[in-house]
Amino acid sequence: MAARPQPKTPRGEATRRAILDAAEKVIGTAGYNDASIAEITRVAGVAQGTFYIYFKGKEEVFRALVLSMGRHLRGAISDAIEASPDRIAAEREGLRAFLTFVASHPELYRIVQEALFVDPDAYRTYFQTFADAYREGLEQAAAAGDIRSGDAEVRAWALMGMAKTLGERAVVWGDKRPIDEVVEAAHDLIVNGLGRS
Numbered sequence: 001m002a003a004r005p006q007p008k009t010p011r012g013e014a015t016r017r018a019i020l021d022a023a024e025k026v027i028g029t030a031g032y033n034d035a036s037i038a039e040i041t042r043v044a045g046v047a048q049g050t051f052y053i054y055f056k057g058k059e060e061v062f063r064a065l066v067l068s069m070g071r072h073l074r075g076a077i078s079d080a081i082e083a084s085p086d087r088i089a090a091e092r093e094g095l096r097a098f099l100t101f102v103a104s105h106p107e108l109y110r111i112v113q114e115a116l117f118v119d120p121d122a123y124r125t126y127f128q129t130f131a132d133a134y135r136e137g138l139e140q141a142a143a144a145g146d147i148r149s150g151d152a153e154v155r156a157w158a159l160m161g162m163a164k165t166l167g168e169r170a171v172v173w174g175d176k177r178p179i180d181e182v183v184e185a186a187h188d189l190i191v192n193g194l195g196r197s
Helices: 010-032 037-044 048-054 056-083 087-104 108-120 119-142 152-171 179-192
Strands: none
Touching: 010 037, 010 048, 010 056, 010 108, 010 179, 037 056, 037 179, 048 119, 048 152, 048 179, 056 087, 056 119, 087 108, 087 119, 087 152, 119 152, 152 179
16 A cells, blocks of 8 residues: 655644654654554554544554664765765764764664565665665765775674674663774774784
């Protein structure tokens, strides 16, 4: 079934956003199976009937959350690396932006992880969209001479994997190590590898 059309008015968009924000809190805290539309609408401050104007059900709001997180996260990273003088510096600032974002959105991070089981297509879309943009950035950096040439596809997924597990360590396991300290250690690995100096 096709998704409901996007709202056409600022008020409609604000209502849809309120429902998504409430769903983030409810699903991110309770988990997909234990979350209810009644609780989502209660937290959003809207009637249950209003929910169905914007979403067909819990499955659709869940998918919207996963894809919305991807867009917001990519935007936050793009903003963070915009002023970087080169790709190496952009890697540091991008990782810092990623970890800062997931630390401030732990519910959304859990939702994306749960999507692997609840909506595998949304999970795959989330990561593939991220990987495609990452690969393109790495290819451009190699062409400009900022980094060594190499398999940009594998590099993109490897760098994403590093960020994903560091984010999981911080959000899911509650690691309190300062983000800047983690970023500098990971960035040293990105720049210098594991070889002897």
